[in-house]
Amino acid sequence: MNKKYFISLSIAAALTIGSLPTLGTTANAHSSVEDLKKQQDDISSKKEEINGKINEKKSEINQNINKQQEIQSQIAEISTKLKDTEAKIAEKTKEIDETTAEINKLKEEIKVLKEKIEERNELLKERARAIQEKGGSANYLDVLLGADSFGDFINRVTAVNTIVSADKKIMDEQKRDQAELEKKQEEVEGKLADLESTKASLETLKKDLDSQKTQKAELFKQLEAQQASLEVEKKDLQNESDELSKMEHQLEGEIQAEQARLAELARQREIERKRQAEAEAAKRAAEQQQATTSSSGGSSESSAPAPSAPSAPVSAGAWTSPASGTITTNFGWDVLNGKKRFHYGTDIAARGSVPISAAADGYVIKSHYSSSYGNVVYITHSINGQTFTTVYAHMASSSVSTGQAVNKGDRIGYMGNTGYSFGQHLHFELHAGSWNASKSNAVNPRQYINF
Ligand SMILES: [Zn+2]
Incomplete structure:
Protein backbone atom coordinates (compact mmCIF):
# COMPACT_ATOMS: atom_id res chain seq x y z
CA MET A 1 0.00 0.00 0.00
CA ASN A 2 1.53 3.26 -0.97
CA LYS A 3 1.30 6.61 0.59
CA LYS A 4 -0.77 8.34 -2.10
CA TYR A 5 -3.34 5.60 -1.90
CA PHE A 6 -3.75 6.24 1.78
CA ILE A 7 -3.88 9.97 1.56
CA SER A 8 -6.72 9.75 -0.95
CA LEU A 9 -8.37 7.14 1.23
CA SER A 10 -8.21 9.19 4.36
CA ILE A 11 -9.34 12.33 2.61
CA ALA A 12 -12.29 10.44 1.18
CA ALA A 13 -13.05 9.05 4.63
CA ALA A 14 -12.76 12.40 6.26
CA LEU A 15 -14.91 14.08 3.63
CA THR A 16 -17.68 11.58 4.20
CA ILE A 17 -17.60 12.38 7.91
CA GLY A 18 -17.73 16.07 7.23
CA SER A 19 -16.49 16.98 10.68
CA LEU A 20 -13.11 18.09 9.38
CA PRO A 21 -13.76 21.28 7.45
CA THR A 22 -10.07 22.19 7.19
CA LEU A 23 -9.18 19.12 5.16
CA GLY A 24 -9.70 20.87 1.86
CA THR A 25 -6.92 23.25 2.83
CA THR A 26 -4.37 20.65 3.96
CA ALA A 27 -1.68 22.43 1.98
CA ASN A 28 -2.08 25.44 4.26
CA ALA A 29 -2.59 23.30 7.34
CA HIS A 30 0.70 21.49 6.68
CA THR A 293 -17.92 -24.61 -4.62
CA SER A 294 -16.82 -24.26 -8.23
CA SER A 295 -13.77 -26.43 -7.37
CA SER A 296 -11.94 -25.09 -10.42
CA GLY A 297 -10.02 -22.62 -8.23
CA GLY A 298 -8.08 -19.85 -9.87
CA SER A 299 -4.88 -18.95 -8.08
CA SER A 300 -5.70 -16.61 -5.18
CA GLU A 301 -4.50 -13.05 -5.47
CA SER A 302 -1.73 -11.68 -3.33
CA SER A 303 -3.38 -9.59 -0.62
CA ALA A 304 -1.86 -6.17 -1.17
CA PRO A 305 0.54 -4.28 -3.37
CA ALA A 306 4.17 -4.58 -2.29
CA PRO A 307 5.06 -2.05 0.40
CA SER A 308 7.51 0.69 -0.43
CA ALA A 309 11.10 -0.33 0.27
CA PRO A 310 11.37 -0.36 4.08
CA SER A 311 14.27 1.33 5.75
CA ALA A 312 14.43 -1.29 8.50
CA PRO A 313 12.73 -4.67 8.71
CA VAL A 314 9.08 -3.84 9.29
CA SER A 315 7.46 -5.78 12.10
CA ALA A 316 3.95 -7.11 11.99
CA GLY A 317 1.39 -5.40 14.21
CA ALA A 318 0.88 -1.71 14.85
CA TRP A 319 4.50 -0.86 15.65
CA THR A 320 7.93 -1.31 14.15
CA SER A 321 11.46 -0.31 15.12
CA PRO A 322 12.32 3.19 13.76
CA ALA A 323 15.98 2.28 13.00
CA SER A 324 18.40 -0.60 13.12
CA GLY A 325 21.41 -0.24 15.38
CA THR A 326 22.54 -0.69 18.96
CA ILE A 327 20.50 0.60 21.87
CA THR A 328 22.90 2.83 23.78
CA THR A 329 20.53 4.42 26.30
CA ASN A 330 17.19 3.19 27.54
CA PHE A 331 14.18 5.11 28.85
CA GLY A 332 14.67 6.07 32.51
CA TRP A 333 17.26 7.53 34.90
CA ASP A 334 20.66 7.96 33.36
CA VAL A 335 23.91 9.91 33.80
CA LEU A 336 24.93 12.35 31.06
CA ASN A 337 28.20 14.31 31.36
CA GLY A 338 28.32 13.48 35.08
CA LYS A 339 24.77 14.75 35.70
CA LYS A 340 21.85 12.55 36.65
CA ARG A 341 18.86 13.12 34.37
CA PHE A 342 15.73 11.33 33.22
CA HIS A 343 16.03 10.03 29.69
CA TYR A 344 12.60 10.23 28.05
CA GLY A 345 13.35 7.96 25.13
CA THR A 346 15.40 5.16 23.64
CA ASP A 347 18.70 5.90 21.90
CA ILE A 348 19.70 3.78 18.91
CA ALA A 349 23.19 4.26 17.47
CA ALA A 350 24.71 3.04 14.22
CA ARG A 351 27.42 4.16 11.83
CA GLY A 352 27.08 5.27 8.22
CA SER A 353 23.95 6.31 6.39
CA VAL A 354 21.14 4.89 8.53
CA PRO A 355 17.53 5.36 7.39
CA ILE A 356 14.88 6.26 10.00
CA SER A 357 11.34 4.99 9.56
CA ALA A 358 7.93 5.86 10.97
CA ALA A 359 7.24 3.57 13.94
CA ALA A 360 3.52 3.33 13.02
CA ASP A 361 0.96 4.76 10.61
CA GLY A 362 0.19 8.36 11.29
CA TYR A 363 0.48 12.04 10.37
CA VAL A 364 3.51 14.27 10.70
CA ILE A 365 2.65 16.98 13.24
CA LYS A 366 5.96 18.79 13.06
CA SER A 367 9.20 18.53 11.14
CA HIS A 368 11.65 21.24 12.08
CA TYR A 369 15.02 22.08 13.61
CA SER A 370 15.43 22.83 17.32
CA SER A 371 18.61 23.63 19.21
CA SER A 372 18.10 20.66 21.53
CA TYR A 373 16.51 18.05 19.27
CA GLY A 374 18.27 19.09 16.06
CA ASN A 375 16.32 17.93 12.99
CA VAL A 376 13.25 16.41 14.58
CA VAL A 377 10.01 14.83 13.37
CA TYR A 378 6.84 14.41 15.45
CA ILE A 379 4.21 11.93 14.28
CA THR A 380 0.72 11.41 15.69
CA HIS A 381 -0.74 7.90 15.58
CA SER A 382 -4.03 6.27 16.39
CA ILE A 383 -3.62 2.70 17.64
CA ASN A 384 -6.87 0.99 18.61
CA GLY A 385 -8.47 4.37 19.10
CA GLN A 386 -5.72 5.65 21.36
CA THR A 387 -3.56 8.60 20.29
CA PHE A 388 0.22 8.20 20.47
CA THR A 389 2.97 10.60 19.49
CA THR A 390 6.47 9.55 18.40
CA VAL A 391 9.53 11.83 18.28
CA TYR A 392 12.62 11.23 16.13
CA ALA A 393 15.47 13.54 17.14
CA HIS A 394 19.05 14.48 16.08
CA MET A 395 18.38 13.39 12.47
CA ALA A 396 20.91 14.25 9.76
CA SER A 397 17.97 15.17 7.57
CA SER A 398 14.22 14.79 7.42
CA SER A 399 12.30 13.85 4.29
CA VAL A 400 8.76 14.52 5.53
CA SER A 401 6.79 17.69 6.15
CA THR A 402 4.05 18.76 8.53
CA GLY A 403 0.62 17.32 7.80
CA GLN A 404 2.00 14.50 5.69
CA ALA A 405 0.48 11.03 6.13
CA VAL A 406 3.01 8.23 6.72
CA ASN A 407 2.78 4.46 6.88
CA LYS A 408 4.52 2.23 9.37
CA GLY A 409 8.06 1.64 8.06
CA ASP A 410 8.08 4.64 5.68
CA ARG A 411 11.41 6.37 5.55
CA ILE A 412 11.22 9.80 7.18
CA GLY A 413 14.93 10.73 7.14
CA TYR A 414 18.45 9.68 8.16
CA MET A 415 20.16 9.19 11.51
CA GLY A 416 22.43 12.09 12.50
CA ASN A 417 24.14 14.09 15.23
CA THR A 418 22.28 17.43 15.09
CA GLY A 419 21.19 19.53 18.10
CA TYR A 420 22.27 18.61 21.64
CA SER A 421 23.86 15.30 20.65
CA PHE A 422 27.26 13.69 21.13
CA GLY A 423 27.70 11.19 18.34
CA GLN A 424 25.39 9.85 15.65
CA HIS A 425 22.23 8.29 17.10
CA LEU A 426 18.45 8.38 16.98
CA HIS A 427 16.76 9.70 20.11
CA PHE A 428 13.31 8.13 19.90
CA GLU A 429 10.41 9.08 22.21
CA LEU A 430 6.98 7.55 22.54
CA HIS A 431 4.15 9.47 24.22
CA ALA A 432 0.80 7.91 25.13
CA GLY A 433 -1.23 10.95 24.11
CA SER A 434 0.10 14.25 22.81
CA TRP A 435 3.62 15.60 23.22
CA ASN A 436 4.14 18.41 25.76
CA ALA A 437 7.16 20.29 27.04
CA SER A 438 7.12 18.50 30.39
CA LYS A 439 6.95 15.15 28.56
CA SER A 440 4.37 13.95 31.06
CA ASN A 441 2.96 11.41 28.56
CA ALA A 442 6.33 9.80 27.80
CA VAL A 443 6.36 6.00 28.14
CA ASN A 444 9.07 3.40 27.67
CA PRO A 445 9.01 2.64 23.91
CA ARG A 446 10.04 -0.93 24.72
CA GLN A 447 6.52 -1.49 26.11
CA TYR A 448 5.30 -1.40 22.49
CA ILE A 449 8.26 -1.89 20.20
CA ASN A 450 10.82 -4.69 19.77
CA PHE A 451 13.98 -2.87 18.74
ZN1 LIG B 1 18.42 10.22 23.82
Missing part, protein backbone atom coordinates in the same frame (compact mmCIF):
# COMPACT_ATOMS: atom_id res chain seq x y z
CA SER A 31 2.82 24.41 7.60
CA SER A 32 0.47 25.92 10.15
CA VAL A 33 1.76 24.05 13.22
CA GLU A 34 5.29 25.09 12.40
CA ASP A 35 4.20 28.66 11.70
CA LEU A 36 2.19 28.76 14.88
CA LYS A 37 5.07 27.26 16.85
CA LYS A 38 7.45 29.80 15.40
CA GLN A 39 5.05 32.65 16.23
CA GLN A 40 4.71 31.22 19.72
CA ASP A 41 8.50 31.05 20.15
CA ASP A 42 8.81 34.66 18.97
CA ILE A 43 6.12 35.73 21.43
CA SER A 44 7.74 33.72 24.23
CA SER A 45 11.12 35.34 23.72
CA LYS A 46 9.53 38.80 23.46
CA LYS A 47 7.61 38.12 26.66
CA GLU A 48 10.75 36.89 28.38
CA GLU A 49 12.48 40.11 27.37
CA ILE A 50 9.57 42.19 28.71
CA ASN A 51 9.43 40.19 31.92
CA GLY A 52 13.13 40.86 32.34
CA LYS A 53 12.39 44.58 31.95
CA ILE A 54 9.54 44.29 34.47
CA ASN A 55 11.97 42.78 36.96
CA GLU A 56 14.42 45.61 36.26
CA LYS A 57 11.64 48.15 36.92
CA LYS A 58 10.72 46.34 40.12
CA SER A 59 14.27 46.52 41.41
CA GLU A 60 14.51 50.19 40.34
CA ILE A 61 11.30 50.90 42.25
CA ASN A 62 12.64 49.06 45.29
CA GLN A 63 15.87 51.03 45.12
CA ASN A 64 13.85 54.22 44.80
CA ILE A 65 11.70 53.33 47.82
CA ASN A 66 14.82 52.48 49.83
CA LYS A 67 16.28 55.87 48.90
CA GLN A 68 13.03 57.58 49.90
CA GLN A 69 13.13 55.88 53.27
CA GLU A 70 16.77 56.84 53.69
CA ILE A 71 15.99 60.48 52.82
CA GLN A 72 13.03 60.49 55.17
CA SER A 73 15.15 59.27 58.06
CA GLN A 74 17.80 61.87 57.14
CA ILE A 75 15.13 64.58 57.17
CA ALA A 76 13.93 63.34 60.56
CA GLU A 77 17.51 63.45 61.83
CA ILE A 78 18.01 66.97 60.50
CA SER A 79 14.70 68.05 62.06
CA THR A 80 15.85 66.74 65.43
CA LYS A 81 19.16 68.60 65.05
CA LEU A 82 17.25 71.74 64.05
CA LYS A 83 15.02 71.54 67.10
CA ASP A 84 18.07 71.03 69.29
CA THR A 85 19.86 73.96 67.65
CA GLU A 86 16.82 76.22 67.99
CA ALA A 87 16.59 75.33 71.69
CA LYS A 88 20.27 76.14 72.13
CA ILE A 89 19.85 79.48 70.31
CA ALA A 90 16.92 80.33 72.60
CA GLU A 91 19.07 79.43 75.61
CA LYS A 92 21.99 81.55 74.37
CA THR A 93 19.66 84.46 73.63
CA LYS A 94 18.38 84.25 77.19
CA GLU A 95 21.96 84.12 78.54
CA ILE A 96 22.92 87.10 76.38
CA ASP A 97 19.94 89.04 77.74
CA GLU A 98 20.98 88.11 81.27
CA THR A 99 24.59 89.08 80.64
CA THR A 100 23.54 92.35 79.05
CA ALA A 101 21.41 93.01 82.14
CA GLU A 102 24.43 92.17 84.29
CA ILE A 103 26.57 94.58 82.30
CA ASN A 104 23.94 97.28 82.75
CA LYS A 105 23.85 96.59 86.48
CA LEU A 106 27.64 96.69 86.56
CA LYS A 107 27.66 100.00 84.74
CA GLU A 108 25.28 101.26 87.40
CA GLU A 109 27.66 100.03 90.10
CA ILE A 110 30.60 101.63 88.30
CA LYS A 111 28.69 104.85 88.24
CA VAL A 112 28.05 104.60 92.01
CA LEU A 113 31.70 103.71 92.64
CA LYS A 114 32.90 106.64 90.59
CA GLU A 115 30.68 108.90 92.65
CA LYS A 116 32.16 107.44 95.84
CA ILE A 117 35.70 108.01 94.54
CA GLU A 118 34.70 111.53 93.72
CA GLU A 119 33.38 111.94 97.28
CA ARG A 120 36.62 110.59 98.78
CA ASN A 121 38.68 112.92 96.65
CA GLU A 122 36.58 115.72 98.01
CA LEU A 123 37.12 114.46 101.57
CA LEU A 124 40.89 114.34 101.11
CA LYS A 125 40.96 117.80 99.66
CA GLU A 126 38.94 119.09 102.55
CA ARG A 127 41.21 117.41 105.08
CA ALA A 128 44.29 118.85 103.43
CA ARG A 129 42.69 122.26 103.42
CA ALA A 130 41.81 121.92 107.14
CA ILE A 131 45.46 121.09 108.00
CA GLN A 132 46.70 124.04 105.92
CA GLU A 133 44.35 126.34 107.73
CA LYS A 134 45.49 125.04 111.15
CA GLY A 135 49.22 125.12 110.45
CA GLY A 136 49.28 127.69 107.70
CA SER A 137 51.02 125.09 105.59
CA ALA A 138 50.08 121.92 103.71
CA ASN A 139 53.29 120.37 104.91
CA TYR A 140 53.01 117.90 107.84
CA LEU A 141 56.58 118.73 108.87
CA ASP A 142 55.64 122.41 109.32
CA VAL A 143 52.78 121.24 111.50
CA LEU A 144 55.14 119.20 113.65
CA LEU A 145 57.85 121.83 113.82
CA GLY A 146 55.29 124.42 114.85
CA ALA A 147 54.72 122.65 118.22
CA ASP A 148 54.82 124.95 121.30
CA SER A 149 55.85 122.30 123.75
CA PHE A 150 56.69 118.66 123.85
CA GLY A 151 53.13 117.90 124.89
CA ASP A 152 51.85 119.90 121.95
CA PHE A 153 54.38 118.09 119.70
CA ILE A 154 53.08 114.65 120.85
CA ASN A 155 49.50 115.76 120.18
CA ARG A 156 50.50 117.03 116.75
CA VAL A 157 52.38 113.75 115.91
CA THR A 158 49.32 111.72 116.90
CA ALA A 159 47.05 113.93 114.81
CA VAL A 160 49.33 113.79 111.76
CA ASN A 161 49.62 109.97 112.08
CA THR A 162 45.87 109.59 112.23
CA ILE A 163 45.37 111.76 109.18
CA VAL A 164 48.12 110.03 107.21
CA SER A 165 46.88 106.50 107.96
CA ALA A 166 43.29 107.53 107.19
CA ASP A 167 44.39 109.01 103.87
CA LYS A 168 46.40 105.90 103.08
CA LYS A 169 43.38 103.68 103.84
CA ILE A 170 41.16 105.71 101.59
CA MET A 171 43.69 105.61 98.80
CA ASP A 172 44.08 101.82 99.12
CA GLU A 173 40.33 101.32 99.07
CA GLN A 174 40.08 103.47 96.04
CA LYS A 175 42.74 101.52 94.22
CA ARG A 176 41.15 98.19 95.18
CA ASP A 177 37.69 99.30 94.07
CA GLN A 178 39.09 100.47 90.77
CA ALA A 179 40.93 97.18 90.14
CA GLU A 180 37.88 95.13 91.10
CA LEU A 181 35.70 97.13 88.82
CA GLU A 182 38.01 96.80 85.89
CA LYS A 183 38.34 93.05 86.42
CA LYS A 184 34.59 92.53 86.65
CA GLN A 185 33.95 94.58 83.55
CA GLU A 186 36.54 92.63 81.63
CA GLU A 187 35.02 89.31 82.74
CA VAL A 188 31.47 90.20 81.86
CA GLU A 189 32.43 91.65 78.52
CA GLY A 190 34.41 88.48 77.75
CA LYS A 191 31.40 86.39 78.70
CA LEU A 192 29.14 88.43 76.45
CA ALA A 193 31.56 88.09 73.53
CA ASP A 194 31.64 84.28 74.05
CA LEU A 195 27.86 84.10 74.16
CA GLU A 196 27.51 86.15 71.04
CA SER A 197 30.01 84.04 69.10
CA THR A 198 28.29 80.82 70.27
CA LYS A 199 24.95 82.22 69.21
CA ALA A 200 26.40 83.24 65.84
CA SER A 201 27.78 79.75 65.18
CA LEU A 202 24.47 78.20 66.26
CA GLU A 203 22.68 80.45 63.82
CA THR A 204 25.09 79.40 61.07
CA LEU A 205 24.38 75.76 61.95
CA LYS A 206 20.64 76.38 61.85
CA LYS A 207 20.92 78.01 58.44
CA ASP A 208 22.96 75.05 57.19
CA LEU A 209 20.43 72.55 58.60
CA ASP A 210 17.56 74.49 57.06
CA SER A 211 19.17 74.35 53.63
CA GLN A 212 19.98 70.65 54.06
CA LYS A 213 16.37 70.00 54.98
CA THR A 214 15.15 71.93 51.94
CA GLN A 215 17.51 69.98 49.67
CA LYS A 216 16.42 66.64 51.11
CA ALA A 217 12.77 67.55 50.77
CA GLU A 218 13.41 68.46 47.13
CA LEU A 219 15.21 65.14 46.55
CA PHE A 220 12.35 63.29 48.20
CA LYS A 221 9.87 64.98 45.88
CA GLN A 222 12.00 63.99 42.87
CA LEU A 223 12.16 60.38 44.06
CA GLU A 224 8.40 60.30 44.52
CA ALA A 225 7.89 61.58 40.99
CA GLN A 226 10.44 59.07 39.68
CA GLN A 227 8.66 56.26 41.49
CA ALA A 228 5.34 57.30 40.00
CA SER A 229 6.76 57.23 36.46
CA LEU A 230 8.50 53.89 37.12
CA GLU A 231 5.18 52.45 38.29
CA VAL A 232 3.55 53.66 35.07
CA GLU A 233 6.35 52.14 32.97
CA LYS A 234 6.05 48.89 34.91
CA LYS A 235 2.30 48.83 34.40
CA ASP A 236 2.71 49.40 30.65
CA LEU A 237 5.19 46.53 30.47
CA GLN A 238 2.88 44.37 32.53
CA ASN A 239 0.02 45.10 30.14
CA GLU A 240 2.26 44.23 27.20
CA SER A 241 3.32 41.02 28.91
CA ASP A 242 -0.29 40.12 29.68
CA GLU A 243 -1.21 40.78 26.06
CA LEU A 244 1.60 38.50 24.89
CA SER A 245 0.50 35.82 27.37
CA LYS A 246 -2.98 35.99 25.88
CA MET A 247 -1.54 35.63 22.38
CA GLU A 248 0.67 32.80 23.53
CA HIS A 249 -2.31 31.07 25.07
CA GLN A 250 -4.37 31.56 21.94
CA LEU A 251 -1.59 30.16 19.77
CA GLU A 252 -1.19 27.24 22.14
CA GLY A 253 -4.91 26.57 21.65
CA GLU A 254 -4.48 26.76 17.88
CA ILE A 255 -1.52 24.39 18.01
CA GLN A 256 -3.45 21.99 20.19
CA ALA A 257 -6.40 22.20 17.81
CA GLU A 258 -4.15 21.51 14.83
CA GLN A 259 -2.53 18.57 16.61
CA ALA A 260 -5.97 17.30 17.58
CA ARG A 261 -7.09 17.65 13.96
CA LEU A 262 -4.14 15.54 12.78
CA ALA A 263 -4.74 13.01 15.56
CA GLU A 264 -8.39 12.81 14.46
CA LEU A 265 -7.20 12.26 10.88
CA ALA A 266 -5.05 9.40 12.12
CA ARG A 267 -8.04 7.96 13.98
CA GLN A 268 -10.32 8.19 10.94
CA ARG A 269 -7.60 6.64 8.84
CA GLU A 270 -7.31 3.73 11.25
CA ILE A 271 -11.09 3.17 11.16
CA GLU A 272 -11.09 3.34 7.39
CA ARG A 273 -8.16 0.93 7.14
CA LYS A 274 -9.93 -1.57 9.42
CA ARG A 275 -13.09 -1.24 7.37
CA GLN A 276 -11.09 -1.86 4.18
CA ALA A 277 -9.32 -4.83 5.73
CA GLU A 278 -12.64 -6.30 6.86
CA ALA A 279 -14.19 -5.72 3.43
CA GLU A 280 -11.18 -7.32 1.78
CA ALA A 281 -11.30 -10.29 4.15
CA ALA A 282 -15.02 -10.72 3.48
CA LYS A 283 -14.42 -10.49 -0.25
CA ARG A 284 -11.61 -13.03 -0.01
CA ALA A 285 -13.75 -15.36 2.06
CA ALA A 286 -16.57 -15.08 -0.49
CA GLU A 287 -14.11 -15.72 -3.31
CA GLN A 288 -12.66 -18.70 -1.46
CA GLN A 289 -16.14 -20.09 -0.92
CA GLN A 290 -16.91 -19.61 -4.57
CA ALA A 291 -13.64 -21.30 -5.48
CA THR A 292 -14.38 -24.30 -3.26
